[in-house]
Amino acid sequence: MTPPHQKHFHTSNPEEATAINRSLPEFAAAQTTDEDEYFANHQPPTYLPEIEEEVRGFVAFHQQTTGKRLALVTSGGTTVPLENNTVRFIDNFSAGTRGATSAEYFLENGYAVIFLHREFSLLPYSRHFSHSTNCFLDYMTERDNKIEIDPKYSAEMLKVYRKYNEAQDSNSLLLIPYTTVNQYLYTLKTISEALKIYQNKAVFYLAAAVSDFFIPQSRMPQHKIQSSATTDGELVIRLAAVPKFLSRLVDNWSLGAMIISFKLETDNNLLIKKAKSALERYHHQLVIGNLLQTRKKEVVFVSPGREEWIRLSDEEIANGKEIESEMIPAVIKHHDDWIQASK
Amino acid sequence: MTPPHQKHFHTSNPEEATAINRSLPEFAAAQTTDEDEYFANHQPPTYLPEIEEEVRGFVAFHQQTTGKRLALVTSGGTTVPLENNTVRFIDNFSAGTRGATSAEYFLENGYAVIFLHREFSLLPYSRHFSHSTNCFLDYMTERDNKIEIDPKYSAEMLKVYRKYNEAQDSNSLLLIPYTTVNQYLYTLKTISEALKIYQNKAVFYLAAAVSDFFIPQSRMPQHKIQSSATTDGELVIRLAAVPKFLSRLVDNWSLGAMIISFKLETDNNLLIKKAKSALERYHHQLVIGNLLQTRKKEVVFVSPGREEWIRLSDEEIANGKEIESEMIPAVIKHHDDWIQASK
Numbered sequence: 001m002t003p004p005h006q007k008h009f010h011t012s013n014p015e016e017a018t019a020i021n022r023s024l025p026e027f028a029a030a031q032t033t034d035e036d037e038y039f040a041n042h043q044p045p046t047y048l049p050e051i052e053e054e055v056r057g058f059v060a061f062h063q064q065t066t067g068k069r070l071a072l073v074t075s076g077g078t079t080v081p082l083e084n085n086t087v088r089f090i091d092n093f094s095a096g097t098r099g100a101t102s103a104e105y106f107l108e109n110g111y112a113v114i115f116l117h118r119e120f121s122l123l124p125y126s127r128h129f130s131h132s133t134n135c136f137l138d139y140m141t142e143r144d145n146k147i148e149i150d151p152k153y154s155a156e157m158l159k160v161y162r163k164y165n166e167a168q169d170s171n172s173l174l175l176i177p178y179t180t181v182n183q184y185l186y187t188l189k190t191i192s193e194a195l196k197i198y199q200n201k202a203v204f205y206l207a208a209a210v211s212d213f214f215i216p217q218s219r220m221p222q223h224k225i226q227s228s229a230t231t232d233g234e235l236v237i238r239l240a241a242v243p244k245f246l247s248r249l250v251d252n253w254s255l256g257a258m259i260i261s262f263k264l265e266t267d268n269n270l271l272i273k274k275a276k277s278a279l280e281r282y283h284h285q286l287v288i289g290n291l292l293q294t295r296k297k298e299v300v301f302v303s304p305g306r307e308e309w310i311r312l313s314d315e316e317i318a319n320g321k322e323i324e325s326e327m328i329p330a331v332i333k334h335h336d337d338w339i340q341a342s343k
Numbered sequence: 344m345t346p347p348h349q350k351h352f353h354t355s356n357p358e359e360a361t362a363i364n365r366s367l368p369e370f371a372a373a374q375t376t377d378e379d380e381y382f383a384n385h386q387p388p389t390y391l392p393e394i395e396e397e398v399r400g401f402v403a404f405h406q407q408t409t410g411k412r413l414a415l416v417t418s419g420g421t422t423v424p425l426e427n428n429t430v431r432f433i434d435n436f437s438a439g440t441r442g443a444t445s446a447e448y449f450l451e452n453g454y455a456v457i458f459l460h461r462e463f464s465l466l467p468y469s470r471h472f473s474h475s476t477n478c479f480l481d482y483m484t485e486r487d488n489k490i491e492i493d494p495k496y497s498a499e500m501l502k503v504y505r506k507y508n509e510a511q512d513s514n515s516l517l518l519i520p521y522t523t524v525n526q527y528l529y530t531l532k533t534i535s536e537a538l539k540i541y542q543n544k545a546v547f548y549l550a551a552a553v554s555d556f557f558i559p560q561s562r563m564p565q566h567k568i569q570s571s572a573t574t575d576g577e578l579v580i581r582l583a584a585v586p587k588f589l590s591r592l593v594d595n596w597s598l599g600a601m602i603i604s605f606k607l608e609t610d611n612n613l614l615i616k617k618a619k620s621a622l623e624r625y626h627h628q629l630v631i632g633n634l635l636q637t638r639k640k641e642v643v644f645v646s647p648g649r650e651e652w653i654r655l656s657d658e659e660i661a662n663g664k665e666i667e668s669e670m671i672p673a674v675i676k677h678h679d680d681w682i683q684a685s686k
Contacts, residue, residue: 082433083609088554090425091434126480136479137469137507140492140500147501149483149490157483158490164480211431213578233584235556241576266426 035248044186051176051187055114055194058174062112068172069201069335071106072191074208075099076118078181080215082237089180090239092209096121098262098295098324099207103173104163105328106205112172114191116184116208119177125164129157181211185245192253200342202257203335204249209264213239246282258338259284260331266292275302286334288327296323301330378591387529394519394530398457398537401517411455411515412544412678415534417551418442419461421524423558425580432523433582435552439464441605441638441667442550446516447506448671449548455515457538459530459551462520468507472500524554524585531588535596543685545600546678547592552607556582589625601681602627603674609635618645629677631670639666644673 062068076099077092100122103113107124115124129136139157141150149157167173176191178184195202215237250259261278265271268291275289279302289300298311310326405411419442420435443465446456450467458467472479482500484493492500510516519534521527538545558580593602604627606618611634618632622645632643641654653669 079434088433088435090431091422092431129479136472136482137504139479140504142501142504142508145501147492147497147504149492154490158485158488161480161483161485161490165485235582235584237580237582239578239580241578 035243035245038185038243039189042182042186045178045183048186048190052190052194054174055176055191058112058114058171059194059198061171063197066112066170066172068110068112069203070114070195070198071103071111071203071205072114072116072195073099073103073106073205074116074184074188075103076121077209078118078184078211079179080181080211080213080239082215090211090213092211093292094118094121094209096123097127099205100124100127101322101324102205102207102328105324107163107167107172109328109332111203111332112174113167114174114176116176116178116187116191118208119179123175124167124173125160128160181214181242184208184210185242188245188249189253192249192257195257196253196255199256200258200339202254203331204254204257204259205331206246206259206261210242212242214242215239244281246278246284250282250284256342258286258335260286260288260334263287263289264292264295265289272300272302272307275300279304285338286331299323299327301334303334378586378588381528381586382532385525385529388521388526391529391533395533395537397517398519398534401455401457401514402537402541404514405455406540409455409513409515411453412546413457413538413541414446414449414454414546414548415457415459415538416442416446416449416548417459417527417531418446419464420552421461421527421554422522423524423554423556423582425558433554433556435554436635437461437464437552439466440470442548443467443470444665444667445548445550445671448667450506450510450515452671452675454546454675455517456510457517457519457534459519459521459527459534461551462522466518467510467516468503471503524557527551527553528585528588531592532596535592535600538600539596539598542599543601543682545597546674547597547600547602548674549589549602549604553585555585557585558582587624589621589627593625593627599685601629601678603629603631603677606630606632607635607638608632615643615645615650618643622647628681629674642666642670644677646677 059070062070075094076096077094079089079091082088082090096117099115099117101124103115103124106113113124117123129139139150139153140147142148176187178187192204246259246261259282261282261284263271263275263278265274271289271291275287278287285303287302289302290298296312297317298309301308301310308330310323310330312321312323312326402413405413418437419439420437422432422434425431425433439460442458442460444467446458446467449456456467460466472482482493482496483490485491519530521530535547589602589604602625604621604625606614606621608614608617614632614634618630621630628646630645632645633641639655640660641652644651644653651673653666653673655664655666655669
């Protein structure tokens with residue numbers, strides 16, 4: 001049963017994954033650190049033109065009609081195929097909670113949102129009910145030979161449903177999926193260029209967990225790796241560094257937009273240091289740092305010369321308060337300042 | 344909003360993942376091929392006793408009350424953490440379609456089913472609606488300030504909902520989740536031992552895509568791998584072979600049950616050869632071979648001295664016929680023969 005509104009880019013379809021890197025030497029530029037060379041040597045996803053058209057239409061609509069500010073929210077992990085016919089891949093831990101939740105608060109604060117997300121990761125609004133044991137059958141009940149929402153849940157569902165519909169009806173939320181790191185990078189570049197006309201009214205909220213490493217095509221077997229083909233039962237995987245795209249994003253792809261990157265660490269001692277060095281390296285506006293273990297309780301905003309912590313009390317967490325409800329208004333203050341400063 | 348019936352083993356919770364392998368030298372037995380040594384050197388998931396209790400209760404209920412045959416269906420990929428605080432992991436490609444669909448046909452053919460699945464992979468019944476762009480919000484509509492199922496979908500949903508409820512009410516479907524390969528192996532062993540009392544009326548339908556390789560704890564960094572920590576931007580991952588558990592499953596864990604393993608390949612020339620060698624190696628009853636590219640159109644049953652192909656025509660596929668609707672009755676014939684032969 002195909003649901004309505006469902007996009008069919010098949011980003012996680014193995015044939016598509018193969019199509020992406022079958023013919024061209026996709027990863028030939030493995031050793032290079034030059035982002036341009038990456039794109040020169042890597043094949044774009046076959047569906048990219050469709051996405052570009054959708055995004056350009058969405059951006060033009062809001063520029064001409066609503067005048068809303070626009071947030072590009074990236075969310076979820078990226079995959080790195082280990083084989084050309086993708087059976088195995090390396091993934092990053094991310095359900096997409098940060099991105100999906102943040103997107104809702106951007107929308108509630110009057111922004112239009114392009115949600116560039118890992119396919120099947122959490123989505124705004126449906127996140128409240130998805131990733132449950134049985135998706136939604138557990139929320140249903142039968143009465144008089146008709147299926148309906150269990151009254152226990154209908155009130156809260158209606159609330160979420162209305163917000164979701166409001167976002168749909170006002171054409172304020174555009175969902176764009178990806179699966180592999182190559183799909184992510186190409187789509188990010190395409191969206192960024194489509195956003196240039198939005199200048200400083202656009203904010204890039206880069207919450208996706210992007211792989212730092214990938215497998216060069218030249219080293220990738222066509223078929224599933226056979227255990228027997230390995231020496232003394234061992235398998236050695238050599239990964240090359242994914243070129244850093246943030247500098248190119250800041251310098252070329254975007255035009256005056258405010259750019260926010262995320263640092264997810266597990267070692268408290270590294271967090272601030274790495275957030276600051278990212279800021280120095282890429283000259284963008286804001287790094288949001290968080291630890292895997294405490295990311296739902298506290299985050300730190302690191303901007304030039306400033307460190308702001310946002311923390312929830314145990315009581316607030318117990319009451320179901322989401323830290324994004326404080327993060328996004330704080331982000332928007334930074335965006336206000338950025339727009340002022342760039343006048 | 345926590346859904347009802349939801350199990351909370353948190354198998355994909357990073358803290359739990361850490362808990363599993365924090366203290367003991369979980370992967371110390373990396374080099375060994377002895378399955379027993381694996382368990383001697385690896386820590387079980389903390390929630391395993393809960394699962395054992397649930398499974399033993401389920402098995403006893405059907406042995407004493409319904410007398411149904413019982414199928415253990417494993418489904419979905421397993422993960423291999425690359426770090427102790429799991430940010431990155433190696434995954435196998437599997438949405439769990441084969442397992443979730445097969446489980447439904449086992450249930451429709453009168454079997455009780457233990458569904459050992461990768462958390463958040465597709466589930467029986469909900470699979471018809473989940474993994475859609477917006478889970479179920481797209482199937483809803485509002486009328487008179489009440490949320491209800493869009494009439495366009497309610498008829499088909501009711502059909503699925505009734506089957507789902509029938510499985511619930513008759514206590515015929517037990518959902519057991521896992522995430523990592525270690526969780527999978529421990530849970531499989533526990534379930535197998537609980538199934539011994541079922542003898543030849545149990546069938547093991549091992550459709551999960553289990554990792555062949557894993558990272559020994561001794562080589563696993565405590566924290567997120569830092570790009571800077573790698574030589575010339577490269578990251579080298581050395582994986583050890585996961586011991587083959589099928590022989591131990593056949594010889595020790597199970598007692599007279601019929602055991603079916605799967606071979607997923609991408610190279611047509613290897614499929615039959617590898618299916619046969621698995622059969623010779625493990626002395627079990629049936630290997631179901633399929634190619635990643637055509638797995639929804641054709642499969643091959645390889646049993647001692649026999650090869651049976653099951654194929655769907657393009658027309659059947661166009662009409663929405665699922666190959667599992669032919670696979671499971673064929674499996675059940677094999678199970679009949681097995682029960683006869685072992686009398």
